[in-house]
Amino acid sequence: MTSTTAPMSPVAGPTDVLKAIRQFFEHQILVETQSQDSATSEHGQRLATAALLIEMSRADFKVSEQEYEAVIQAVRRVFGLDPSQTQELVALAEKEADQATSLYQFTALINDCFSPAQKAHVVELLWEVAYADGRLDKYEEHLVRKIADLIHVPHRAFIQAKHRVQHSVGL
Numbered sequence: 465m466t467s468t469t470a471p472m473s474p475v476a477g478p479t480d481v482l483k484a485i486r487q488f489f490e491h492q493i494l495v496e497t498q499s500q501d502s503a504t505s506e507h508g509q510r511l512a513t514a515a516l517l518i519e520m521s522r523a524d525f526k527v528s529e530q531e532y533e534a535v536i537q538a539v540r541r542v543f544g545l546d547p548s549q550t551q552e553l554v555a556l557a558e559k560e561a562d563q564a565t566s567l568y569q570f571t572a573l574i575n576d577c578f579s580p581a582q583k584a585h586v587v588e589l590l591w592e593v594a595y596a597d598g599r600l601d602k603y604e605e606h607l608v609r610k611i612a613d614l615i616h617v618p619h620r621a622f623i624q625a626k627h628r629v630q631h632s633v634g635l
Contacts, residue, residue: 514557
């Protein structure tokens with residue numbers, strides 16, 4: 465009687481086991497780091513967008529209640545945040561805007577991370593804040609133009625966003 469058995473696999477030595485454990489942990493650390501980087505990047509994108517909206521509300525040197533509320537509503541709607549998360553993000557954005565020496569730190573992040581459609585949507589949000597008090601100040605218009613140029617939004621998309629907002633507010 466002959467028995468057929470499967471060929472035996474070689475037994476893994478201690479170095480093979482250690483190598484497998486090390487690879488497992490390196491993979492886990494890499495996945496966690498990428499996940500954290502992604503979360504950090506998303507938070508930065510939200511913060512940059514909110515900071516530009518804050519800057520828009522300040523463009524005419526007076527922040528009306530309607531403009532501030534437009535910032536709150538835009539941030540909440542676009543990012544799907546609850547009221548406390550929205551307040552936290554807007555408060556952080558105000559601090560960032562206060563400390564910023566230029567718009568570059570915000571627009572550079574948007575340029576690096578946003579698609580052309582997302583950039584055009586940011587311009588539309590800026591128009592919403594600018595028109596929130598029912599009028600458009602020359603400084604507000606200048607700032608929207610400047611940001612649109614800095615984030616490379618074509619003039620056509622800039623004008624279309626303006627017209628959509630004007631239509632939605634009845635102007």
